[in-house]
Amino acid sequence: MNTANEFEWLRAGLHVRFAHGDGPVKLTRLATGPDARSAAVPSAIVELFTDGRMRERNTQIYLHSAVGVRLRHVEHEIDGNELRIRQRDDESGIEVVSRFRAAGPGVQITHTVRNTTGDDLVLTTVTSALVALQGDSYDLLWGQSEWLGEGRWKQHPLAEVLPDLNLGFHGQDGRGRFKVTSHGAWSSGDVLPTGVLAGTEGPSVAWQVETSAGWHWELSRLREGVTLGVLGPTDIEHQFAERLAPGEEFTTVPAGLVVTDGGRDAAFAALADYRRAIRVRRPVDDRLPVVYNDYMNTLMGDPTTEKLLPLVESAAAAGAEYFCIDAGWFAGPEGWWFSAGAWREAPGRFSGGLRSVVDAIVDAGMRPGLWLEPEGVGVASPVAQRLPDEAFFQRFGKRLVEGNHFQLDFRHPAARAHLDETVDRLVDEFGVGFLKLDYNVNPGVGTEVGVEAPGAGLLGHTRAFRDWLLAVQARHPRLLIESCSSGGMRMDYGLLSVAHLQSTSDQQDFLLYPPIAASAPASVLPEQAGNWAYPDASMSLEETAFAMTAGVMGRMYLSGFLNALGEEQSALVREAVVLHRDRRGGIAASHPVWPLGLPGWDDEVIALLLDSGSESLLAVWSRGGAAEVALPGLENRRLTQVYPASLPGWKVREVDGVPVLAVPSGPSARIFAVDSD
CATH class of the missing domain: 2.70.98.60 (alpha-galactosidase from lactobacil brevis)
Incomplete structure (x- = not known):
C-alpha cells in the first residue's frame, strides 16, 4: 500500500x-x-x-x-x-x-x-x-x-x-x-x-x-x-x-x-x-559446446603442428565441438611470457603455419579457438615500445610492472584499438570462434593516470574492459569468450554477465579437483563453470571416470593426451561427453544442491546435485575409504546410475525414504540421474 x-x-x-x-x-x-x-x-x-x-x-x-x-x-x-x-x-x-x-x-x-x-x-x-x-x-x-x-x-x-x-x-x-x-x-x-x-x-x-x-x-x-x-x-x-x-x-x-x-x-x-x-546472452551462448583445450596436463604452453594434429583428431573423436590452442602459439624459443602482446603466430613454430592447424581443426568438424591475455604486454614485446605510456597502468610516474608484464589500461583508446585489431584479424584470418582470455597477474590497487586515486583507475579500467568485451561480441556475434584468470582468480559477475565460460581452476591434480568443481556453482552458473576433464594414460579406469565426472557436472572442458588413451579409457571419455551433451540443456536450467553440505577441501566424500526436475544429475566422488552415505534432501527420489556404464554400479538403498549410497574406497566417482520428487 x-x-x-x-x-x-x-x-x-x-x-x-x-x-x-x-x-x-x-x-x-x-x-x-x-x-x-x-x-x-x-x-x-x-x-x-x-x-x-x-x-x-x-x-x-x-x-x-x-x-x-x-x-x-x-x-x-x-x-x-x-x-x-x-x-x-x-x-x-x-x-x-x-x-x-x-x-x-x-x-x-x-x-x-x-x-x-x-x-x-x-x-x-x-x-x-x-x-x-x-x-x-x-x-x-x-x-x-x-x-x-x-x-x-x-x-x-x-x-x-x-x-x-x-x-x-x-x-x-x-x-x-x-x-x-x-x-x-x-x-x-x-x-x-x-x-x-x-x-x-x-x-x-x-x-x-x-x-x-x-x-x-x-x-x-x-x-x-x-x-x-x-x-x-x-x-x-x-x-x-x-x-x-x-x-x-x-x-x-x-x-x-x-x-x-x-x-x-x-x-x-x-x-x-x-x-x-x-547475463547479456546471444544465440551462440545457448549452444553450450564442448571445448577441448590443449593446455592442462598436456602441452602446457608449447604447441606445435606435430603435437597438435594427433590431439585434434582424438578430440574430435571424443565429441569435442571446439578446439582451443592455448598459450604459446605466438612464442619464439625464449618462451611465451616475456614477449606476449603482439598476438601474431611465432615464425617456425608451426610447420605449414598456424593456418594448417586451424584447417585441420575445421576439417575435423570443430571450430578453432586461441588463447589471449588481452590486458597484459610482456616487457620484451614490441607493443611495449609502440604504445604510449598513458595506455598502461602507472604508479608514482612509472609504468607498473608485475611478473614481467605491463598492464594495459582499457580507458585509453590506443589500448582498445590494439586489441580490436588483434581480435578482428584473428577472426578474419583464422575463423576463430572461441577466445580464452586469461589474466595471470595482479597489478595491485590500480593506476594513478587521470584519477584522484589508483582504486578509481582500476575501476575505470575494468568498466572499460567490460564495455570492450560487449563491443567485440557485437562485431563478432558467433564468437564465444572464456573468462580465465589463472583459473578462477577473477570470478565475478561484472565479467561473467558478458562472458560465455569461466575456467574454474588451474588445479592439475585430479584428486584435488572435486571440491573445486562441486563448489563452483555457488559462485558461477553451472552452464558457465568450465570444469576441466583431463584423463591420462597412467590412470586406471576408475581414475579416468573420476577425472571425467567434474566435466560432466558443469561445462565440459576437455584436455589431456586423448590420443594416448587405451580403448577402454577412450570409451569412458566418449561416454562422459555424450552424457554431458545430452544433459547440457538441463544443466543450463538447474539449481545447485549439496546433499552433504558445501565440500570441505579434505572431505572424503563429495556430492553435487544439479537439480532440474526430470533431468537432474547427482555426482558423488569418493576420495577415502569405503562408507555408507545418506543423502538428506533427496527423500523419495529415485537414483539411477548413468555414468560410467562399464564400471560396477554403486548400491543404493533407502532408509525412511532417504537414499543411502554404498560408496567404495576412492578414487572413484559415479553420476546418477535423479527422478523429480
Missing part, C-alpha cells in the same frame, strides 16, 4: 517497501511476496562518504555517513522492472538516484551520485547495497579462494562471527564488523564476492558484488538485528577516490540481492536464477 510517506514495489518473487519523511529513504520490507515474512528492519538505502566529512558517529562500519543522514526524498518512479528513487542533501548539494532493477527473483542495485554544486566534490566511498535484517538466527556462508584452491566455503552461526554484545543495555548499535574484502585486481583471488545469510528460523538473504575492481562487504550488529553492507572500491580498503566536477556523476558498482523463504540451497538457487537474468 502506498501512502504519502511510504511506497512499495512488487515483482514476481520480490516485495519491497520503503518509507521516507524526516530522514533519508529507508527500506522497511524485503520479502518474497505480500504475504511472506519480511527479512528486513528499517534502514537507509545508501551511505556516501566524501573528502569533507565522513561519519556522524564513531564506528568502523560504513554507516551513519554525514551526507547520508541528510538525504531526503525528492521523487520516485517505476519504469517497467526498474524502481528509481531520487534523494538530495540540500546542505551539500549532492543528489543520489538509487536504481533497483528486478532480475529473476532478485534485485540489482546501483546508486548514481551527482554533484549539483559549483565546486569539485571528492567521493571516497558509496555503498552499493545496504539492508538491515531481523534477528540473528542465521548461518553465515562465505568463501575463501586462491590459485589451485578456489571456492573453499565456510559456514558459521552468525553468533560466532558477530558476538552478542548486549547492545540493548548500552542503547547503541555495534561498531565492529565481520568483513570480507578483495585484494587488487583479482576479484576472487583471496575471497569470494558472494555471501549468504541462511535463516534458521526465517527468510534467507544472499548477495554478490558485480565488479572486477575492488570490493568489500560487511556485517555488523544492530540492537534488533544485523546490517549488511555491500560496496565496490573504498578509500580505506582500496585507495579509491573519485573527483566530480560540477554536474558530473558517479555510479556505484552493481550489487545483486536475493531473498528466499528457504535455507542455504534455496538461497543459492535464487542466486542462480538472478545470475541467469542479468
Whole structure:
C-alpha cells in the first residue's frame, strides 16, 4: 500500500517497501511476496562518504555517513522492472538516484551520485547495497579462494562471527564488523564476492558484488538485528577516490540481492536464477559446446603442428565441438611470457603455419579457438615500445610492472584499438570462434593516470574492459569468450554477465579437483563453470571416470593426451561427453544442491546435485575409504546410475525414504540421474 510517506514495489518473487519523511529513504520490507515474512528492519538505502566529512558517529562500519543522514526524498518512479528513487542533501548539494532493477527473483542495485554544486566534490566511498535484517538466527556462508584452491566455503552461526554484545543495555548499535574484502585486481583471488545469510528460523538473504575492481562487504550488529553492507572500491580498503566536477556523476558498482523463504540451497538457487537474468546472452551462448583445450596436463604452453594434429583428431573423436590452442602459439624459443602482446603466430613454430592447424581443426568438424591475455604486454614485446605510456597502468610516474608484464589500461583508446585489431584479424584470418582470455597477474590497487586515486583507475579500467568485451561480441556475434584468470582468480559477475565460460581452476591434480568443481556453482552458473576433464594414460579406469565426472557436472572442458588413451579409457571419455551433451540443456536450467553440505577441501566424500526436475544429475566422488552415505534432501527420489556404464554400479538403498549410497574406497566417482520428487 502506498501512502504519502511510504511506497512499495512488487515483482514476481520480490516485495519491497520503503518509507521516507524526516530522514533519508529507508527500506522497511524485503520479502518474497505480500504475504511472506519480511527479512528486513528499517534502514537507509545508501551511505556516501566524501573528502569533507565522513561519519556522524564513531564506528568502523560504513554507516551513519554525514551526507547520508541528510538525504531526503525528492521523487520516485517505476519504469517497467526498474524502481528509481531520487534523494538530495540540500546542505551539500549532492543528489543520489538509487536504481533497483528486478532480475529473476532478485534485485540489482546501483546508486548514481551527482554533484549539483559549483565546486569539485571528492567521493571516497558509496555503498552499493545496504539492508538491515531481523534477528540473528542465521548461518553465515562465505568463501575463501586462491590459485589451485578456489571456492573453499565456510559456514558459521552468525553468533560466532558477530558476538552478542548486549547492545540493548548500552542503547547503541555495534561498531565492529565481520568483513570480507578483495585484494587488487583479482576479484576472487583471496575471497569470494558472494555471501549468504541462511535463516534458521526465517527468510534467507544472499548477495554478490558485480565488479572486477575492488570490493568489500560487511556485517555488523544492530540492537534488533544485523546490517549488511555491500560496496565496490573504498578509500580505506582500496585507495579509491573519485573527483566530480560540477554536474558530473558517479555510479556505484552493481550489487545483486536475493531473498528466499528457504535455507542455504534455496538461497543459492535464487542466486542462480538472478545470475541467469542479468547475463547479456546471444544465440551462440545457448549452444553450450564442448571445448577441448590443449593446455592442462598436456602441452602446457608449447604447441606445435606435430603435437597438435594427433590431439585434434582424438578430440574430435571424443565429441569435442571446439578446439582451443592455448598459450604459446605466438612464442619464439625464449618462451611465451616475456614477449606476449603482439598476438601474431611465432615464425617456425608451426610447420605449414598456424593456418594448417586451424584447417585441420575445421576439417575435423570443430571450430578453432586461441588463447589471449588481452590486458597484459610482456616487457620484451614490441607493443611495449609502440604504445604510449598513458595506455598502461602507472604508479608514482612509472609504468607498473608485475611478473614481467605491463598492464594495459582499457580507458585509453590506443589500448582498445590494439586489441580490436588483434581480435578482428584473428577472426578474419583464422575463423576463430572461441577466445580464452586469461589474466595471470595482479597489478595491485590500480593506476594513478587521470584519477584522484589508483582504486578509481582500476575501476575505470575494468568498466572499460567490460564495455570492450560487449563491443567485440557485437562485431563478432558467433564468437564465444572464456573468462580465465589463472583459473578462477577473477570470478565475478561484472565479467561473467558478458562472458560465455569461466575456467574454474588451474588445479592439475585430479584428486584435488572435486571440491573445486562441486563448489563452483555457488559462485558461477553451472552452464558457465568450465570444469576441466583431463584423463591420462597412467590412470586406471576408475581414475579416468573420476577425472571425467567434474566435466560432466558443469561445462565440459576437455584436455589431456586423448590420443594416448587405451580403448577402454577412450570409451569412458566418449561416454562422459555424450552424457554431458545430452544433459547440457538441463544443466543450463538447474539449481545447485549439496546433499552433504558445501565440500570441505579434505572431505572424503563429495556430492553435487544439479537439480532440474526430470533431468537432474547427482555426482558423488569418493576420495577415502569405503562408507555408507545418506543423502538428506533427496527423500523419495529415485537414483539411477548413468555414468560410467562399464564400471560396477554403486548400491543404493533407502532408509525412511532417504537414499543411502554404498560408496567404495576412492578414487572413484559415479553420476546418477535423479527422478523429480
